[in-house]
Amino acid sequence: MSEFMEKHATSKLIGAPPGYVGFEEAGQLTEQIRRRPYSVILFDEIEKAHPDVFNIMLQILDDGRLTDAKGRVVNFKNTIIVMTSNIGSNIIQDFANNRQSSVIGYQTQENVKSDEEQMGERINAELAKFFKPEFINRVDELIIFRALTKDQIGEIVEIQLERVAKRIKKQRQINLVFDKKSRALLAKKGYDPAFGARPLKRVVQKEILDPLAMILLAADVPPDTEIGITAHGEQIVIEPPPNIELLEKKVEQEEVK
Structure with a gap:
């Protein structure tokens, strides 16, 4: 999502407003879903996007639809939305390093579970610092990918x-x-x-x-x-x-x- 870091770039998703350059062109997101309503949408490194992008996504995540610049309502109810983020990656790395250093010692399953719970709590805290509560509340599932062994x-x-x-x-x-x-x-x-x-x-x-x-x-x-x-x-x-x-x-x- 690095190409949507600037405010003006958000118009690429739904199309430019009337009177602006590129108004004739359809939005990259809305047009694709209008043509292929059964889709999986991936927003890679979502934290890099401009805050206006999150406002657009709030409507998608809440109502399941989005109105493009030409006034057409696009239905997102049959889509699966996946968002990736690097927020908290340093926390995951810290826990991975600590686990490697304790391999020699005895580690019970309860200890491993406790570490993962602590890691999840710290990552959730980092997410809460960056994303607004109303945005996080609309995300159905948070999946944490641990460091590879x-x-x-x-x-x-x-x-x-x-x-x-x-x-x-x-x-x-x-x-x-x-x-x-x-x-x-x-x-x-x-x-x-x-x-x-x-x-x-x-x-x-x-x-x-x-x-x-x-x-x-x-x-x-x-x-x-x-x-x-x-x-x-x-x-x-x-x-x-x-x-x-x-x-x-x-x-x-x-x-x-």
Whole structure:
């Protein structure tokens, strides 16, 4: 919602008032829902929006309808509205760090539940500082996403590598084989409780996709070739078959001639 930080930008949602530039254009929000009344609407990082946006949303959340700049009433009763926010993310991170530091000690289920209740109370307090009570009162459910654990990052690694392997198989008919060491190292390098799974995507791009692209550009890899990916120490190693290495050397020799 960063593009709706300014007051004048809120007109993009319902359209510009009569006499203003862009009056002929329909509102981005109202027009989409008018055409597709059964929709899921996502307001990403809602706290960045201008306060006028919240006034517009109050009518949607309360009455289930909204009048656009042309006077047309748009029905929102068949929509599901999801709003994300980073408010309280520092609190979630603090609790995640405290939980990691207490892993060695004995933690009962009651203690974990108590920590989560305290975290929820602190986040609710932060939300109350930012949003008006009438806005919070119209939100049906508040879902708090906890920081990812190392085990969960490992599961995401499996998903990411499966997607990479399927994509390469479809595009180049090449089989990628990841061993346990490579999977473990990618999970280690991609784990950052402060930033979630985003660093993992960059690690996969840097450690797997970029070097693999260089190999595929440097050699004519035949279909059904199997390329192994392993780890030596802190380094991801892509191991093409011996015939691919010979082909690369042959290309280099021809360039020298």
